[in-house]
Amino acid sequence: xxxxxxxxxxxxxxxxxxxxxxxxxxxxxxxxxxxxxxxxxxxxxxxxxxxxxxxxxxxxxxxxxxxxxxxxxxxxxxxxxxxxxxxxxxxxxxxxxxxxxxxxxxxxxxxxxxxxxxxxxxxxxxxxxxxxxxxxxxxxxxxxxxxxxxxxxxxxxxxxxxxxxxxxxxxxxxxxxxxxxxxxxxxxxxxxxxxxxxxxxxxxxxxxxxxxxxxxxxxxxxxxxxxxxxxxxxxxxxxxxxxxxxxxxxxxxxxxxxxxx
Amino acid sequence: xxxxxxxxxxxxxxxxxxxxxxxxxxxxxxxxxxxxxxxxxxxxxxxxxxxxxxxxxxxxxxxxxxxxxxxxxxxxxxxxxxxxxxxxxxxxxxxxxxxxxxxxxxxxxxxxxxxxxxxxxxxxxx
Numbered sequence: 001x002x003x004x005x006x007x008x009x010x011x012x013x014x015x016x017x018x019x020x021x022x023x024x025x026x027x028x029x030x031x032x033x034x035x036x037x038x039x040x041x042x043x044x045x046x047x048x049x050x051x052x053x054x055x056x057x058x059x060x061x062x063x064x065x066x067x068x069x070x071x072x073x074x075x076x077x078x079x080x081x082x083x084x085x086x087x088x089x090x091x092x093x094x095x096x097x098x099x100x101x102x103x104x105x106x107x108x109x110x111x112x113x114x115x116x117x118x119x120x121x122x123x124x125x126x127x128x129x130x131x132x133x134x135x136x137x138x139x140x141x142x143x144x145x146x147x148x149x150x151x152x153x154x155x156x157x158x159x160x161x162x163x164x165x166x167x168x169x170x171x172x173x174x175x176x177x178x179x180x181x182x183x184x185x186x187x188x189x190x191x192x193x194x195x196x197x198x199x200x201x202x203x204x205x206x207x208x209x210x211x212x213x214x215x216x217x218x219x220x221x222x223x224x225x226x227x228x229x230x231x232x233x234x235x236x237x238x239x240x241x242x243x244x245x246x247x248x249x250x251x252x253x254x255x256x257x258x259x260x261x
Numbered sequence: 262x263x264x265x266x267x268x269x270x271x272x273x274x275x276x277x278x279x280x281x282x283x284x285x286x287x288x289x290x291x292x293x294x295x296x297x298x299x300x301x302x303x304x305x306x307x308x309x310x311x312x313x314x315x316x317x318x319x320x321x322x323x324x325x326x327x328x329x330x331x332x333x334x335x336x337x338x339x340x341x342x343x344x345x346x347x348x349x350x351x352x353x354x355x356x357x358x359x360x361x362x363x364x365x366x367x368x369x370x371x372x373x374x375x376x377x378x379x380x381x382x383x384x385x386x387x
């Protein structure tokens with residue numbers, strides 16, 4: 001079965017902490033040149049650069065995934081991923097409705113830019129997108145699943161903004177996977193992720209970050225549905241025994257974080 | 262103030278009344294509150310909250326109940342009138358943990374609880 005490479009955690013110039021040069025256009029071009037098959041755009045609490053992301057990915061013939069890196073009520077960062085833009089924007093409305101409206105202080109943050117596929121600035125979001133939303137992690141998961149999406153607690157092995165830094169334990173909610181940033185064996189030393197499958201992504205904030213970690217999955221073809229299926233299979237297998245990575249691998253086997261050499 | 266290191270355990274009903282708390286789920290009859298722990302970081306509470314404490318927080322969701330259960334907390338005091346979801350109420354009922362709410366923020370409510378537990382003869386300022 002063919003294998004596909006996905007980077008499912010990527011910020012654009014809409015995130016107040018991301019480099020201003022990281023537009024959907026530059027991301028899609030670089031993703032294609034690096035051999036990614038699928039690219040998710042996951043700005044903080046927002047999917048508003050989704051339309052440009054859709055156009056740019058189509059131009060580069062890679063599969064777009066729409067979503068956001070949600071800050072839950074507990075201040076846990078979670079990837080909320082959707083197949084289509086409408087589902088993502090519907091979820092965004094829910095998130096926006098409970099978001100505190102702090103102004104963006106440009107002494108501390110980059111402006112949050114809405115752009116089109118030609119990198120033209122359309123508008124800015126004037127309230128800070130990073131604070132906690134009103135959705136607790138269980139509610140957020142349920143809302144994402146109701147919209148056919150994938151819900152993945154982000155960078156769970158990091159000491160901040162993560163499931164373990166905020167809660168201190170792994171809740172029993174039916175997460176589709178967890179995201180790790182360290183190689184699997186190092187990550188496992190630090191945190192207990194139960195039997196959940198894991199994904200690895202770049203958490204790109206500057207263009208050079210893109211695809212420095214990515215997820216590889218086996219599927220009939222490259223689509224959101226097939227990614228979901230691959231995760232469900234890995235989850236059902238429930239095997240937390242880590243396979244040994246090949247010694248000179250560039251791309252990992254399914255579920256391994258991979259670094260470009 | 263007297264006896265700073267040895268708080269008096271106080272019945273949960275008395276604490277709720279003296280601190281003007283809204284009772285959402287009453288703690289089982291006879292439940293004592295012997296200390297307080299204030300934090301909005303659940304991993305901190307899990308590591309440091311003491312058995313029998315009241316856990317003061319703005320984290321109003323069911324994972325707070327999980328932490329209260331793990332630490333043996335007697336009750337959760339939700340501060341700043343935060344909205345309490347139905348699944349949190351149900352978890353508290355299931356686990357036998359009192360759930361109370363205050364209009365005060367964490368600092369003020371902690372101060373009032375401290376005064377009640379550590380200086381039992383003092384009246385709690387309203």
